[in-house]
Amino acid sequence: xxxxxxxxxxxxxxxxxxxxxxxxxxxxxxxxxxxxxxxxxxxxxxxxxxxxxxxxxxxxxxxxxxxxxxxxxxxxxxxxxxxxxxxxxxxxxxxxxxxxxxxxxxxxxxxxxxxxxxxxxxxxxxxxxxxxxxxxxxxxxxxxxxxxxxxxxxxxxxxxxxxxxxxxxxxxxxxxxxxxxxxxxxxxxxxxxxxxxxxxxxxxxxxxxxxxxxxxxxxxxxxxxxxxxxxxxxxxxxxxxxxxxxxxxxxxxxxxxxxxxxxxxxxxxxxxxxxxxxxxxxxxxxxxxxxxxxxxxxxxxxxxxxxxxxxxxxxxxxxxxxxxxxxxxxxxxxxxxxxxxxxxxxxxxxxxxxxxxxxxxxxxxxxxxxxxxxxxxxxxxxxxxxxxxxxxxxxxxxxxxxxxxxxxxxxxxxxxxxxxxxxxxxxxxxxxxxxxxxxxxxxxxxxxxxxxxxxxxxxxxxxxxxxxxxxxxxxxxxxxxxxxxxxxxxxxxxxxxxxxxxxxxxxxxxxxxxxxxxxxxxxxxxxxxxxxxxxxxxxxxxxxxxxxxxxxxxxxxxxxxxxxxxxxxxxxxxxxxxxxxxxxxxxxxxxxxxxxxxxxxxxxxxxxxxxxxxxxxxxxxxxxxxxxxxxxxxxxxxxxxxxxxxxxxxxxxxxxxxxxxxxxxxxxxxxxxxxxxxxxxxxxxxxxxxxxxxxxxxxxxxxxxxxxxxxxxxxxxxxxxxxxxxxxxxxxxxxxxxxxxxxxxxxxxxxxxxxxxxxxxxxxxxxxxxxxxxxxxxxxxxxxxxxxxxxxxxxxxxxxxxxxxxxxxxxxxxxxxxxxxxxxxxxxxxxxxxxxxxxxxxxxxxxxxxxxxxxxxxxxxxxxxxxxxxxxxxxxxxxxxxxxxxxxxxxxxxxxxxxxxxxxxxx
Numbered sequence: 032x033x034x035x036x037x038x039x040x041x042x043x044x045x046x047x048x049x050x051x052x053x054x055x056x057x058x059x060x061x062x063x064x065x066x067x068x069x070x071x072x073x074x075x076x077x078x079x080x081x082x083x084x085x086x087x088x089x090x091x092x093x094x095x096x097x098x099x100x101x102x103x104x105x106x107x108x109x110x111x112x113x114x115x116x117x118x119x120x121x122x123x124x125x126x127x128x129x130x131x132x133x134x135x136x137x138x139x140x141x142x143x144x145x146x147x148x149x150x151x152x153x154x155x156x157x158x159x160x161x162x163x164x165x166x167x168x169x170x171x172x173x174x175x176x177x178x179x180x181x182x183x184x185x186x187x188x189x190x191x192x193x194x195x196x197x198x199x200x201x202x203x204x205x206x207x208x209x210x211x212x213x214x215x216x217x218x219x220x221x222x223x224x225x226x227x228x229x230x231x232x233x234x235x236x237x238x239x240x241x242x243x244x245x246x247x248x249x250x251x252x253x254x255x256x257x258x259x260x261x262x263x264x265x266x267x268x269x270x271x272x273x274x275x276x277x278x279x280x281x282x283x284x285x286x287x288x289x290x291x292x293x294x295x296x297x298x299x300x301x302x303x304x305x306x307x308x309x310x311x312x313x314x315x316x317x318x319x320x321x322x323x324x325x326x327x328x329x330x331x332x333x334x335x336x337x338x339x340x341x342x343x344x345x346x347x348x349x350x351x352x353x354x355x356x357x358x359x360x361x362x363x364x365x366x367x368x369x370x371x372x373x374x375x376x377x378x379x380x381x382x383x384x385x386x387x388x389x390x391x392x393x394x395x396x397x398x399x400x401x402x403x404x405x406x407x408x409x410x411x412x413x414x415x416x417x418x419x420x421x422x423x424x425x426x427x428x429x430x431x432x433x434x435x436x437x438x439x440x441x442x443x444x445x446x447x448x449x450x451x452x453x454x455x456x457x458x459x460x461x462x463x464x465x466x467x468x469x470x471x472x473x474x475x476x477x478x479x480x481x482x483x484x485x486x487x488x489x490x491x492x493x494x495x496x497x498x499x500x501x502x503x504x505x506x507x508x509x510x511x512x513x514x515x516x517x518x519x520x521x522x523x524x525x526x527x528x529x530x531x532x533x534x535x536x537x538x539x540x541x542x543x544x545x546x547x548x549x550x551x552x553x554x555x556x557x558x559x560x561x562x563x564x565x566x567x568x569x570x571x572x573x574x575x576x577x578x579x580x581x582x583x584x585x586x587x588x589x590x591x592x593x594x595x596x597x598x599x600x601x602x603x604x605x606x607x608x609x610x611x612x613x614x615x616x617x618x619x620x621x622x623x624x625x626x627x628x629x630x631x632x633x634x635x636x637x638x639x640x641x642x643x644x645x646x647x648x649x650x651x652x653x654x655x656x657x658x659x660x661x662x663x664x665x666x667x668x669x670x671x672x673x674x675x676x677x678x679x680x681x682x683x684x685x686x687x688x689x690x691x692x693x694x695x696x697x698x699x700x701x702x703x704x705x706x707x708x709x710x711x712x713x714x715x716x717x718x719x720x721x722x723x724x725x726x727x728x729x730x731x732x733x734x735x736x737x738x739x740x741x742x743x744x745x746x747x748x749x750x751x752x753x754x755x756x757x758x759x760x761x762x763x764x765x766x767x768x769x770x771x772x773x774x775x776x777x778x779x780x781x782x783x784x785x786x787x788x789x790x791x792x793x794x795x796x797x798x799x800x801x802x803x804x805x806x807x808x809x810x811x812x813x814x815x816x817x818x819x820x821x822x823x824x825x826x827x828x829x830x831x832x833x834x835x836x837x838x839x840x841x842x843x844x845x846x847x848x849x850x851x852x853x854x855x856x857x858x859x860x861x862x863x864x865x866x867x868x869x870x871x872x873x874x875x876x877x878x879x880x881x882x883x884x885x886x887x888x889x890x891x892x893x894x895x896x897x898x899x900x901x902x903x904x905x906x907x908x909x910x911x912x913x914x915x916x917x918x919x920x921x922x923x924x925x926x927x928x929x930x931x932x933x934x935x936x937x938x
Contacts, residue, residue: 034069034139035082035091035124041071056083056141065144072136073736077376080124083141083151090119092141092151097123103137103155113150127153130377130452173742175347175532176240176657178325180211180223180315182233182299186421188402188477190445195381195424203232205246205290210342210383212349212532213317215594221325222316224338224352226385228303228418232296235284235317235325240657240746241682247317247325248295249273250282255297255313255330259304266332268309273329275316284317284325297330301420308411309334310418334411335359339463340383341370342424344448348531350383353461363414368461369486371638373529379448382425386463387478388471391415395471399478406478416464423479424448432485440482441467445475449483455496456638458486497556497638500536501525503563504552506625507540508783509838520560524784524838525552527636535635539658541677541782544629548581551622554600554636554650564600564636564648565621578624592626592652597637602646631655631677631747657682659742660839662727664735665808666823669727669743672806672841673717674780680716682744685728688714689887690721690759691777694845694860707862709777709827709843712888713764716748721759722778722841724806726887737808737823765888775859779844781836788842790830800851802862803830804843826885 034054041054056067083092095116104111114125127137134155142150183199185208191197199208213221213235225233235247255272258264266272274281285295303310311334320326335357340350353368372380387399390408399406403419426446430436433452442449443466451457466480502525503510509524511517527536556562570576575588578598582591590598600623633655639648658679662669673679681688689711697707717723727743729735760766760774781788791799804827827843836842846856848863 035084041074041079056139059140062140063142063144066140066142068141069139070136071139074134074137077130078126078128080126081139082121082124083139085143088119091121092117092143092149093120093123094118094125095123098126101125101127101151101153103127103129103134103153106138106154106156108154111152111154113152115150117149117151125151129155130450133157133377173242173347174209174236174238174244176238177532178213178221178317179209179236179238179349180213180225180233181205181209181236181246182231184208184211184225184229184231184233184422186402186419186423186477188421188445188475189424190475194445194447195426198421199231203234203292203296205236209236210340210348210350213315216316217595217597219595220316220318222314224312224314224336224354226338226418226422227309227311227313227332228301228385228420229299229422230301230420231299232292233299233315234292234296235315237286237325240655241744244290245286245288246290246292247284247286248292249297249328250285250295252294253281253297254300256300257302257304257309258306260300264302264307264309264332266330268307268311268334269332271329271331273316274327275318275329276331281328284328286324301418302332303407303409303418303420305405305407308409310337310409310411312336312338337364337386339368339386339461341372341380341459341461342383343373343531344379344381345531349534351534357412361411361413363412364464366462366464368463369458370461371456371458373456373531373534374451374453375529376452376454377450379426379429379450381448382442382461382463382481382483383422384425384444384463384479384481385419385422386481387417387419388464388466388480389415389468390417390478392468392471395468395478398472398474398476402477414464417478419477419479423477425479425481427483432483438467438470440484441470442481442483443467443470443473443476444479445477451485453496455498457496460484460486499557500527500529500636500638501555501558502527502538502540502552502634503555503560504550504622504625506542506546506550506552510552518560520555521558523558527634530635533635535637537633537635539631539633539655541631541675542625542627542629543676546625547628548624548626550625551618552625553621553623554648561604563603565603565619566623567599567601567647570599571620578626580624580626582626582628584626592650594651594653597649597651598623599647599649602648627652627654629677631658657744657746659744660725661740662725662743664729664739664741665737665825667729668825669729669735669741670806670825671725672722672778673725673745674720674722674782674839674841675717676720676782678717678719678748679745680748681725682746685730686743686745687726687887687889688717689724689726690714691724691843692775692859692888694777694862696860696862707860708886710886710888712769714759714762715764716762717745718759718762720780720782721776722780724778724841773858775855777843777845777859778841780841782839784836784838784840786835788830788834788836790832790834791847799847801844801846803834804828804845805830805834805836806843 034056054069056069059066059068085092094114095118099114101114102112134157137153137155140152140154142148182203183201185198187198187200189195189198196207211223211225213223215221237245237247254265256265272278272281274283287293287295311332314331314333316331317325317328337355339353341353342348342350351370353370355364355366355368357364387395387406390396390399390406399417399419402421406417406419408415408417423444425442425444426448427438427442428446429450430439431452432439461481461483463481465482470476471478471480501510503518503520503522505511505516507525510519510522512519525538527538530537554564566577576599577589578592579587579589590596592598603621631654632652634650634652636650637648660673662671691709692712693710695708695710711724714723727741735741758774760769760772763769788803791802793799807828808823808825810823830842846852846861849857849861851861
C-alpha cells in the first residue's frame with residue numbers, strides 16, 4: 032500500500048503522483064486486517080492532495096469528484112466520517128485542508144476490503160501550541176523592549192494550561208503575564224489604563240534592547256482605593272495622584288534590578304466597593320528623567336470610561352485596549368468597544384474582561400460569587416451589571432464565526448480563544464453585556480459572557496482585509512525602478528511584518544546618506560497602488576502637520592515621526608486616477624518624505640481601518656541599535672547567511688560570524704560522489720556590505736525540529752577598525768595566527784534581494800567566470816526532491832538557472848578558473864568543472880546540485896574532510912571513523928551529532 036501525493040513535502044519527503052510512491056502505508060490491525068495507515072507528522076502549511084495506490088493493482092483509489100474535501104476526525108472518534116464514493120483511476124484526488132499549525136499530526140486511513148466497505152478517512156490530533164483548536168500561550172521567554180505595567184491582575188480561577196495562560200498569585204507576576212505595555216504619548220510621557228475595580232499590586236517593568244530589566248515603583252507602598260475601608264477615595268473620583276500632579280508626600284519612582292515587589296508598589300483596592308461605586312478606569316502615566324529613567328508618575332481616575340482588552344495567543348503579544356464611555360458619571364455605558372485585530376490564518380484571540388452583565392440572575396450571581404464573594408450590582412451603571420476584582424480570559428472554544436452555532440459570536444470565561452479563520456486585519460466589536468445567560472451560569476464561567484462581531488462584513492469578506500502592508504517608494508531599496516523612477520507595487524522588498532507586541536506593521540531598514548531628505552514613500556496595502564496611505568489633505572492644505580523636511584530640523588509645526596510625535600497619514604483608494612505623479616519620477620505632494628539620515632530605522636504603521644468614518648492612520652520611525660534576525664535550525668545548527676550596509680555585531684556570544692576564505696577542489700572531480708570543501712574563517716564582527724555565514728548557538732536544555740526558526744540579536748557595531756582598502760585581515764578572530772596571509776571572501780552580499788541571480792556569470796563570449804552556490808540543507812535540493820535518498824545535512828549547493836538571493840543574505844561565488852579576478856582563483860581555489868552533485872550535467876541543465884562540505888576554522892581540530900556517506904546512494908561504508916555533519920573527521924566524538932558508518936550518531 033502506498034499513498035500518491037501532490038508534489039508537496041510530507042514527513043520531510045516530497046510526494047509525487049507516481050507508482051510506487053515513496054510514502055508507504057503500514058497495516059493497522061487496530062481497525063482490521065485490511066486497514067492501512069500513514070501517520071503524517073510534518074505537512075504542508077494549509078492543505079495537500081492525495082490518492083491511494085494498492086500494490087499489484089494498475090489503477091489507484093480516487094474520489095468520484097476531483098477535489099472532494101475529507102473531513103478531519105478527532106483522533107479516537109468512535110464513528111468517524113468516512114469517504115465511500117471511491118473509483119479507480121489516476122486523474123482525481125482528495126483534498127485535505129486545515130488551518131496552519133492546527134494539527135500536531137494527521138493519519139490517513141484506508142480500508143481495502145472489496146465491496147461497499149472499501150473506504151478512506153482521516154484523523155488528526157490538534158496541537159496544543161497553535162491553530163484554531165485552542166492554543167495556549169506559555170510565558171514569554173523573550174520580552175520585547177519597552178515599559179510594562181506588571182502585577183497580579185489575573186484571577187487564579189483562570190484555568191491555565193488547557194484553556195488559557197492561567198492566573199496570578201498573591202504577588203506581582205514578572206514573567207508570565209507581561210501583557211500591559213505602556214504607549215508613548217505626544218507629550219513624551221508613557222501611559223496605560225486598567226480597570227479601577229481591580230484589587231492587585233502593580234509596578235513598572237522596563238526592558239531595554241539588550242534584555243536588561245528594571246522594576247520601578249512609587250518609592251513606598253502607595254494605596255489606590257475606594258471609600259469602603261477608608262474615609263475617602265484616593266484618588267478622588269475623576270481626579271489624579273502622583274508626583275506629576277503634586278500630591279503631597281508622593282515620591283518619585285525608584286528602580287531595582289531585583290524582580291521582586293519588596294516594599295515598593297502601588298496597592299490597588301477595588302473602587303467598586305458598595306460605597307462609591309464610581310468604578311471606571313485608572314490611567315498610569317510616567318515621564319523619563321534626563322538620564323532616560325522612569326521618574327515622575329501619575330494615576331488618574333476616570334469614572335466615565337472603562338476598558339477591556341483583546342490579546343493574541345502568540346508568544347510576546349500584548350493586550351490591545353478597548354474603551355467604552357458614558358456621560359455624566361451615571362448610567363449605562365455605550366457598549367461600543369472596537370479594535371482592529373490582525374489574523375494570520377492560524378492565530379486566535381481572547382477577550383480580557385471582568386464585567387458580569389447580570390448579577391440579578393440567581394444562577395449568574397452564584398457563579399460570579401465563586402470568584403468574587405462580595406460582587407454586587409454597580410449602582411451608578413444601573414443595569415444590573417457588576418465587576419470582578421480580577422481579570423479573566425474569555426474565548427469561545429474555537430467555534431467557527433461563520434457556523435450556524437448559536438454560540439458562534441459569544442465568548443465566555445475559561446474557553447479556548449476565538450478565531451475567525453481569516454488572514455488580514457478586521458475591525459472587531461466587543462460587547463461585554465451581550466452574552467448568553469446559559470453560558471454565564473456554566474461552571475467555570477464565573478458569570479462572564481460577552482459577544483464579538485465583525486464590523487462591515489463577514490469573516491470571509493476579503494475586500495476589506497489588509498492582508499499585506501508594504502513601504503513603497505524610492506526611499507526603500509528594491510521597490511522602485513532606478514532606470515525610470517517608477518515605484519514597483521508588487522515588490523516584496525518593503526513588506527512589513529505584523530508586530531503582535533506593538534499592534535502594528537513594522538519594517539527595519541538600513542539607509543545611507545544619499546537617501547536623507549531626498550526620498551519619498553507611501554504605505555501600500557496588498558501590493559495594490561489603489562490602496563495606499565499618503566500625507567493628509569488637512570496637512571497639505573495648511574502646509575503643516577506632515578513629516579518634517581529633516582530629522583534634526585527645528586520644530587516647524589511638522590512631525591518628527593518619532594514615537595512621541597507620530598505622523599498622521601490618509602488612506603487613498605483611487606490614487607492613480609486622481610493624483611498625477613503618484614508612483615512616478617515626479618514626486619507627488621501627498622507622498623511621504625523620508626527624513627532620516629544614515630542608520631538602522633524601524634518603521635511602524637498603525638492601521639485604523641476607517642475608525643469613526645475617518646481614513647486616518649499613523650506611523651512612527653525610531654532609530655534601532657538592536658535587530659532580531661531569524662535563523663533556521665537544520666541538522667543540529669541554527670544557521671543562515673547575512674549581509675547589511677551597516678557594520679553589525681552579535682549582541683551576545685551565542686552567534687558566530689564566518690567568511691568563506693578558500694575553496695578546496697575534490698581529488699577527483701570526475702567522481703560523481705566527490706565533494707569540494709569550503710573553509711570558513713571566524714570574524715570578530717560583520718563589516719558593512721560583506722557576505723557572511725552566521726551560526727547561532729542552540730539554547731541549553733531546548734530542542735528543535737528541522738526548519739524551526741529562532742531570532743538572534745544583532746546590533747550596530749562600534750566604529751569599524753581602520754582598514755586598508757579591501758584588507759580585512761584584522762577582523763579575523765585568529766588574526767595573529769593568520770599573520771601575513773592575504774584577505775579573501777567568496778561570499779557575496781545581497782543587502783537588497785537579487786531575483787535574477789541565476790547560477791553563474793559569463794564574459795562577453797559566454798564563458799563562465801564564476802559559479803554560484805547557496806547555503807542550504809540537502810533535503811531542499813533538486814536531487815533530493817527527485818530521488819528522496821539520503822539523510823539531511825548542511826552544505827553549499829549549486830543554485831539553479833533561475834536562482835535568487837534574498838535581502839540581507841549572501842551567496843557563494845567561486846571563480847571558474849585560475850586567472851579570474853587577477854588570479855584570485857589560483858590563490859584561494861576555483862571550480863573549473865560543472866560541479867553538480869551526483870551528476871555531470873551541463874551548467875545550464877540543473878537537475879542536480881553541487882555539494883560542498885563546510886569546515887569552520889574554530890571547530891577544525893586537525894581532522895581531514897571527507898565525503899559523508901549518508902548522501903551516497905547505493906553506497907556503504909564500513910569505515911568506523913566519526914565525522915561531523917560538516918564532513919570533519921574526528922578522533923573521538925564529544926557531545927553532538929555525527930556520522931558513523933553512514934548513519935547519524937548522537938553523542
